[in-house]
Amino acid sequence: MKKILFVIFLGLQLLFSSCSPKLTLGQKSPKMYEEKPLKLVIMPPINETDHVEAKEFFYTTLYAPLCEKGYYVYSPYMLMDLFQSESAYDSEQFIDADLSMFGNVLDADAAIFTTVKIWQKHFGRVEVSIEYKVRSVKTGETLFLESGTYNLDTSVNAGGGLIGSIASLAATAISTALTEKVEAGRLCNVEFLTDLPTGKYHPMHGSDRNIRAKWNIKSE
Helix, strand or coil: CHHHHHHHHHHHHHHHHHCCCCCEHHHHCHHHHHHCCCEEEECCCEECCCCCCHHHHHHCCCHHHHHHCCCEECCCCCCHHHHHHCCCCCHHHCCCCCCHHHHHHHCCCEEEEEEEEEEEEECCEEEEEEEEEEEECCCCCEEEEEEEEEEEECCCCCCCHHHHHHHHHHHHHHHHHHHCCCHHHHHHHHHHCCCCCCCCCCCCCCCCCCCECCCCCCCC
16 A cells, blocks of 8 residues: 555656746846846866867857857957966866956956766767856856756668668768767757857847746756
């Protein structure tokens, strides 16, 4: 009897969690709307994987989507010397630390930190898992928080039969090698920066507060 009740309880939990209402962007990231950051610094990604080049590959994908969201984004390439001279290239030291130096030196409003948790190539697909965190340079508070895993299908179908199968295997291997470095990271940004409120230079700035969030992760 206890087992039956336990199973019913779990079923009800799953039912209610699946039916839980989605947050709006304003409910999900209220501090973004309070502080209204404009100028963003992209911190070098934190790489928790065995893929030593994942940091550099993913770093190249962040500038464009943040600009498209309506923010003034400092060029990460132009800031590389500053990062290295201040030991900021290792973002682990800053993700929970004082960020005032970026406000004093660059007049930035916020810094975006990313952590690469998975960067794996499987045959026919590339798996990328990223955590995104936007922190205020002024207050140090987390303004936006998101994480997720994206799987990029790199398989190629070259037709039926033995020859077609061999061709598909070869084409898939080439396709995976060409796309894993940048495309998977770029598409991961498209998917998981969807809920980032828009900046001043976006036509929806200030009017997207009541849009339903795609993901239900709430900022701290």
